[in-house]
Amino acid sequence: xxxxxxxxxxxxxxxxxxxxxxxxxxxxxxxxxxxxxxxxxxxxxxxxxxxxxxxxxxxxxxxxxxxxxxxxxxxxxxxxxxxxxxxxxxxxxxxxxxxxxxxxxxxxxxxxxxxxxxxxxxxxxxxxxxxxxxxxxxxxxxxxxxxxxxxxxxxxxxxxxxxxxxxxxxxxxxxxxxxxxxxxxxxxxxxxxxxxxxxxxxxxxxxxxxxxxxxxxxxxxxxxxxxxxxxxxxxxxxxxxxxxxxxxxxxxxxxxxxxxxxxxxxxxxxxxxxxxxxxxxxxxxxxxxxxxxxxxxxxxxxxxxxxxxxxxxxxxxxxxxxxxxxxxxxxxxxxxxxxx
Amino acid sequence: xxxxxxxxxxxxxxxxxxxxxxxxxxxxxxxxxxxxxxxxxxxxxxxxxxxxxxxxxxxxxxxxxxxxxxxxxxxxxxxxxxxxxxxxxxxxxxxxxxxxxxxxxxxxxxxxxxxxxxxxxxxxxxxxxxxxxxxxxxxxxxxxxxxxxxxxxxxxxxxxxxxxxxxxxxxxxxxxxxxxxxxxxxxxxxxxxxxxxxxxxxxxxxxxxxxxxxxxxxxxxxxxxxxxxxxxxxxxxxxxxxxxxxxxxxxxxxxxxxxxxxxxxxxxxxx
Numbered sequence: 032x033x034x035x036x037x038x039x040x041x042x043x044x045x046x047x048x049x050x051x052x053x054x055x056x057x058x059x060x061x062x063x064x065x066x067x068x069x070x071x072x073x074x075x076x077x078x079x080x081x082x083x084x085x086x087x088x089x090x091x092x093x094x095x096x097x098x099x100x101x102x103x104x105x106x107x108x109x110x111x112x113x114x115x116x117x118x119x120x121x122x123x124x125x126x127x128x129x130x131x132x133x134x135x136x137x138x139x140x141x142x143x144x145x146x147x148x149x150x151x152x153x154x155x156x157x158x159x160x161x162x163x164x165x166x167x168x169x170x171x172x173x174x175x176x177x178x179x180x181x182x183x184x185x186x187x188x189x190x191x192x193x194x195x196x197x198x199x200x201x202x203x204x205x206x207x208x209x210x211x212x213x214x215x216x217x218x219x220x221x222x223x224x225x226x227x228x229x230x231x232x233x234x235x236x237x238x239x240x241x242x243x244x245x246x247x248x249x250x251x252x253x254x255x256x257x258x259x260x261x262x263x264x265x266x267x268x269x270x271x272x273x274x275x276x277x278x279x280x281x282x283x284x285x286x287x288x289x290x291x292x293x294x295x296x297x298x299x300x301x302x303x304x305x306x307x308x309x310x311x312x313x314x315x316x317x318x319x320x321x322x323x324x325x326x327x328x329x330x331x332x333x334x335x336x337x338x339x340x341x342x343x344x345x346x347x348x349x350x351x352x353x354x355x356x357x358x359x360x361x362x363x364x365x366x367x368x369x370x371x
Numbered sequence: 372x373x374x375x376x377x378x379x380x381x382x383x384x385x386x387x388x389x390x391x392x393x394x395x396x397x398x399x400x401x402x403x404x405x406x407x408x409x410x411x412x413x414x415x416x417x418x419x420x421x422x423x424x425x426x427x428x429x430x431x432x433x434x435x436x437x438x439x440x441x442x443x444x445x446x447x448x449x450x451x452x453x454x455x456x457x458x459x460x461x462x463x464x465x466x467x468x469x470x471x472x473x474x475x476x477x478x479x480x481x482x483x484x485x486x487x488x489x490x491x492x493x494x495x496x497x498x499x500x501x502x503x504x505x506x507x508x509x510x511x512x513x514x515x516x517x518x519x520x521x522x523x524x525x526x527x528x529x530x531x532x533x534x535x536x537x538x539x540x541x542x543x544x545x546x547x548x549x550x551x552x553x554x555x556x557x558x559x560x561x562x563x564x565x566x567x568x569x570x571x572x573x574x575x576x577x578x579x580x581x582x583x584x585x586x587x588x589x590x591x592x593x594x595x596x597x598x599x600x601x602x603x604x605x606x607x608x609x610x611x612x613x614x615x616x617x618x619x620x621x622x623x624x625x626x627x628x629x630x631x632x633x634x635x636x637x638x639x640x641x642x
Contacts, residue, residue, distance in 0.1 A: 093606030100405045118404050190506050191487070198607050236509045237591045242482070250488035357403055363608045370595060370603075371423030 057082040059301045062095060062106040064088060064288070066264060067160075068309075069321040076308045082301060090241060091197070099124065099293070107296040108305060112286045114199075116156045117149035117354040119291065125155040126292040132303040133157065135310035142343065143327040147287060149353065156289035157306055162324050163341070163349045164200050164284050167262050167276045172253040178277045180208035182254055183231040191253035193246065194231065196238035198366040199352045201228055203284040204256070213284050213350045216358040225365040238370060247274070259340040260322040276340050282348030287327075390622065397615035405609040415612030419620075424600075431597040432624075434511055435579040438518040442526045442575045443568070445519070450530035451560075454537075463531070466524050474521060478588050481517055482508060509591030517585045522578060526571040533567025534560075569636050577625050597621055 057080070061068075065088040073084050087106070089095040092115040098104055100122070111119060119125050130136050136157065143158055150156045168176060172191070176182050183192060194201050203213035205224035215221060236252065244261040246252040255262070259276045266274055290309065292302045308314060316334035319326035325339040326332055355362070397415045399407040453462045469477065484490050485507040492504040507513060541563070545555040561568070583598035590596075597617060604614035 091606065093609070096609075097405060097606050122404050122406075232592050235592060236487075236506075242479075242588060249483075249486075251482065251486045359403075359609075363610075366607075367421075367423055370592075371427055371600075 057298060057301055058085060059083070059108070059298050059305055060085045060087070060106045061108045061110075061305070062087050062089060062099075062104065063108075063110040065090065067110065067288075067322070069317055072309070072314045072317055075314070076305060079308070080301065080304060084305075104293070105297075106293055107298045107302045109291055109293060110159055110288050111156075111291060112288050112352070113147065113149040114352050114354045116289050116291060120150065120155050121354075124294055126294050126296060126299065127154055128157070128292065129303075133307045133310065135307050135312075138310055138312055138315070138328045138330040140327050140329050140343075143287070146285075146351065147289075148351065150289075156291045157310070158327050159288045159290050159309065160318070160322065160324055161285070161287040161327055161343070161346075162259065163278045163346050164195070164204075164256065164258060164286065165276055165278045165341075167247055167255050167257065167259070167274055169247055169250070169253050170273050170275055172250070176254075178280050180204055180279045180281055183234055186234060188254055189234045190236055192235045192255070193237055193239040193243045193252050194228075194235050194256045195243070196240040198362055200256070200284055201238070201369075202362055202365060203350075203352060204279070205231070207279070207282045207284075207348075207350070210281070214353045214355055216355055216361070218361055221361050221365050225369060228369050232369060260324055263323050263340060278341060278345060278349060280348070282350060285346055285349040285351045287351070393615045393618050393622075397612055397619045399612055401610050401612045403609070405605075405611055407611055412612065415610070415616035418610065418613050419616060424617075427595060427597055427600055428620075430511065430594070431580060431582075434515055434518070434594075434596065435576055435582075438515045438522070438579050439572055439576045441515065442519045442523055443571060445523060446526035446530050446571060449523075450527045451534055453527070453531050454534040459535075463528075466527050469524060475584060475588075477521070478517055478585060481513075481520070481589055485513070508589050509594075511590070511594045513589040513591075514582070514586050514594050514596070517589050518575075518579050518582060521585065522575040525574040525578075529567045529570035529574065530564065531567075533564035533570075537563055565636055569633060572632070573629055577629070580621065580625055 059082055061084060063086060067088075068086070073086065076082075077084055089098070092112050095109060095111060096115055096118065099106070099109065099119075116125075130153065136153075139158060143161055144153065146161075147153065147156070147158060166180075166182060168182075173188065176185065182188065183194070194204075199213070202221065202224050205227040206213050206215060206220060209220070209223055209227065211217075211220045211224070239246065239252075239255075240257075243252060243255040243257050244265050247255045247262060248265045248267075262274065262276065263271065290306050292299060292306075296302055309318070310328060312328060312330035313334055315326055315328035315331035316336075319328075319331060319335050319339065320337050323337060323340045325341070325343045326335060327343075396407055398411055398413070399415075400410050400412040401414065402408055449466075453459055453466070456462055482489065486492070487504045487506060487508075489507075491507070492501070495501045495505065496503070537560075541559055542555055545559045546552070550558065581598050582596050583602060586594050586596045586599055601614050601617050601621075604610045604617065
């Protein structure tokens with residue numbers, strides 16, 4: 032037994048010494064969507080400021096929010112979408128930003144800045160990317176279709192389609208198709224949207240937010256509802272023209288992902304520098320090229336080499352998903368009846 | 372006593388305390404954006420009194436029970452064969468080999484094999500048996516298949532341990548005394564490996580009840596299980612008391628099930 036204790040104590044000592052003795056580089060903890068910043072942009076930041084960046088990823092705003100709300104996340108910068116910026120702001124989870132520490136903020140597109148109704152004066156958030164959730168069709172299998180939500184009513188495609196496993200996105204699409212606002216608080220409109228989604232449900236394979244992108248690329252699904260950048264990162268080179276990503280003519284949902292600093296962040300200075308680094312036009316161009324999305328950074332558009340999957344102009348019919356406060360229970364109830 | 376101190380400590384820190392936290396959260400009031408107010412409320416439980424929850428709970432129970440039953444049916448002969456084989460160690464190694472691969476990857480592999488555009492469907496199309504495809508996945512039976520596949524090793528190992536200890540001569544005695552083979556199986560083998568059988572059933576049934584990734588990936592529009600609902604309440608619905616209430620009920624059901632099961636099987640052994 033004595034031997035055991037001696038070994039245990041020795042092991043503990045070794046671990047402590049290693050932790051203490053390792054030269055301390057500053058570390059920046061980022062919590063972001065999967066594959067959302069190209070590696071080279073992170074590496075150039077690490078080199079410039081002699082620090083380490085830890086990049087953890089989440090698959091949905093809700094997952095991110097639950098983890099941070101539960102406390103002790105330890106992250107410095109997080110990338111929530113607009114509705115969750117508004118929630119996190121209300122819950123007092125965000126640090127009030129000092130924009131003078133982010134000189135590159137001036138490069139951001141006025142048109143984008145005007146759309147951030149969740150944080151109109153940019154006191155807490157800086158836009159990172161914007162885009163729309165849309166529908167992607169694999170043209171190898173589907174030849175004749177309309178750029179409309181009505182594709183989900185097409186019985187010939189039964190068993191080959193997916194919708195996102197996301198309450199606001201799916202109900203939002205249905206609301207748009209019916210000609211209503213995606214942020215409606217009218218119970219009757221939500222009821223109609225619910226009935227429409229129940230009809231779509233008969234034609235889809237599943238509500239899928241985790242494997243739809245792989246699914247459409249390997250032929251498992253023919254029509255998916257989701258994010259363009261997720262899909263096109265997986266499409267093999269040279270096959271891009273087989274995939275038609277479109278924003279339905281009735282319109283869809285719009286999102287802006289933002290950079291925010293958490294109130295209990297430990298590396299605030301480094302966090303400011305990182306946000307500024309991301310807004311540097313050359314880096315912003317690398318990011319837009321990597322994701323295939325239009326850049327909200329005006330200056331960056333000079334450096335962009337690939338054509339985005341859609342342009343900011345094409346998003347005119349789309350509408351932001353906003354935080355609807357307690358009316359969210361109407362959505363929760365409708366969604367529960369859809370999926371259970 | 373001191374040998375189990377470490378384990379007791381482990382259980383208290385990582386099991387008992389979290390369980391108490393979950394249980395207490397389930398009796399608190401929800402706030403609109405997640406989190407709880409520290410005042411007593413039964414809303415978390417009341418919100419579960421809908422037909423939808425009954426349906427999802429019932430689905431979880433029947434999927435788990437059928438999966439466990441099928442798993443044991445496969446595990447019993449396998450364990451028997453391994454225990455009586457000359458190459459025990461090698462065969463046991465084969466049983467645990469799947470653990471070398473991450474379980475998510477193994478679930479995705481099923482999509483690759485059975486998917487609409489998977490190997491089997493491509494083969495069927497090649498020989499002209501089907502025009503487009505047969506949809507094997509995205510229904511509760513696919514969930515059962517993958518649960519059986521995932522938890523089979525957990526069932527084989529305790530059964531193997533139980534059978535391996537048995538003396539071959541008890542079977543010889545039974546057969547010599549005029550027992551039929553089938554009778555020897557039910558009257559001699561099964562009662563003698565009861566403890567292993569109970570362990571196997573528990574090892575499969577409990578994780579199956581809490582399945583999350585399997586119904587999420589190979590399930591369809593109507594195969595969500597209670598684990599998926601807990602996650603949804605915690606994240607999308609931002610209703611922490613409801614999420615805690617479902618977790619508490621799930622824990623209670625499994626706990627009660629295990630206690631009743633273990634007690635009744637002990638009695639039978641004594642008889």
